[in-house]
Amino acid sequence: MSEAPPVISGKVYVVGDNIDTDQIIPAQYLNLVPTIAEEYRQLGSYALIGLPDDYPPFIAEAEMGTAYPIVIAGRNFGCGSSREHAPIALGAAGVKAVVADSYARIFFRNAVATGELYPMEAEVRLVDLLQTGDEATLDIGAGTLTTAAGVTYDLKPIGDVAPVVSAGGIFAYARETGMISAT
């Protein structure tokens, strides 16, 4: 059931430090229930709509998804609320991975538990080295991010949660390890 970790290529979207869950998905959209398919898609269409207005649009007008499969962030990404709507909105919009300096604990946990996206951690401050729109290739298995210019940055090992991520989330992991029955 475990799949090989992917290689993700595409444009990056760069945000700053302390991007909280209200900026990722503002509270007025929390009336949407992520387990209802149509509302999952709608959540995606509002991803990062709470960023200050001087950011370029994350999702182009009249689109449901984003052209940026990789988000590059600074410290403490996803701080604030425990709303799982946050990693889900990003995942539903088409984000495959976030590469941040560090994460708030609940966001990281929710990203892993849902399997919506890979929360990777950078060794160096990528927000100062990359710009929104740059092309990059993220190799989750190798733990590297390579720019279009051919510069490769090492990422931190994903650590303790690796077994949960590679199993495909908390339910799959619990089934694999016999903690719940494998139906």
Add this chain to the structure above:
Amino acid sequence: MSMTITEKILARAAGRDDVKPGDNIWVNADILLTHDVCGPGTIGVFKREFGEDAAVWSREGVVIIPDHYIFTKDVKAHRNIDILRDFVKAQDLPYYYDPGTSHYKGVCHVAMPQEGHVRPGEIIFGTDSHTCTHGALGAFATGIGNTDAGFVMGTGKLLIKVPETLRFTLNGQLPKGVVAKDIILRAIGDIGVDGATYCALEFDGDGIQHLSVEDRMTICNMAIEAGGKNGIIAADEVAMEYVRARTDKPFTPLASDPDCTVKEQRTYDLSTFVPCVAEPNLPDKYAEAGQREGVALTRAYIGSCTGGKISDFLMAAEILKDRKVSIDTFLVPATQEVAEGLMSEHIDGKSLVEIFADAGCLDIAPPSCAACLGGPLDTFGRAQTDEVVISTTNRNFIGRMGSKQAQIYLASPYTVAASAVTGHITDPRRFL
């Protein structure tokens, strides 16, 4: 092996003699809390994974308290409460506090201890980041997402990592006009919004005895604002009295061993604290209220799980009695019990309701989260444009109370009330 209170609670819940920070362990939950914003998604995960007709792991263990989007015309918000109702009915859950009925409570984190769902030494998981509030009574309490909550709902267990502990030792007594909110805003200012990431924040010291249960709730409530996994204060006689008055269920409190190992120790003398604010847009932007008197405000807000308890309104009333507010002042009691307290509590023969009305505050809203998190556009007190708000809530992120253009200053009820009178940030001690 000597352990912190957090380690001891987790070890007991995992059926182990001891644990150490970094251990990944399966723990048994005592309570799973959810509400109208995350409950429907949690139920969705639970049904998807365990089946349409699966039963929750414990009927008494699941506590559902709708509180976020109650007084709105938003159709989906109502649909979400219907999802909760249907689930409660199908599962025959005893602890559901239905809006529109006499069981309705209001903000979950204030209702939880009031209704006796928080007991020392227990494990509480909640689909809300401010679940850490319940550490105020010596429980291990932390916020989780819908997927983890769906897992707990079905199994009563969760895989968690044992956190390291940051210990804040609070000695001495606060001066008049300086309160719990000023303690936690300073602590967050000192360590930063990610200063406690993955850590337990424990508060001890001889100063705790002078803090009421509600004061302790204010402090633990904002542990998450420093990134903490949980906030915790060992239950003393004051805490245990509070709990015994609200539940018959037996409990066994735990406390840190004197020689336990912590990641970081900070010691404070409470007599040196002053009234403060957190400036926009982060809770760690600490400033002394007296140093920010030049900041003009357009709105004051008293409410939420942090600052909407009866003790918070008593503080505000102490300032507003015989004074007038000069800016729009919004009052939202956290729960029904607090709303009733506004009528039954008096200062010099006047009820709090009368004091606030005479001071020129806006009509008191019914209990709920209201504008603490912005919410649907018709939410009471929601910031719609470039308001400058001083608020007793816990977060001042961009757009947190609605509009991205609004500026939010966090402060104690004393400081918010004093600032409502003058129309600019004000050190409340000049009115006390």
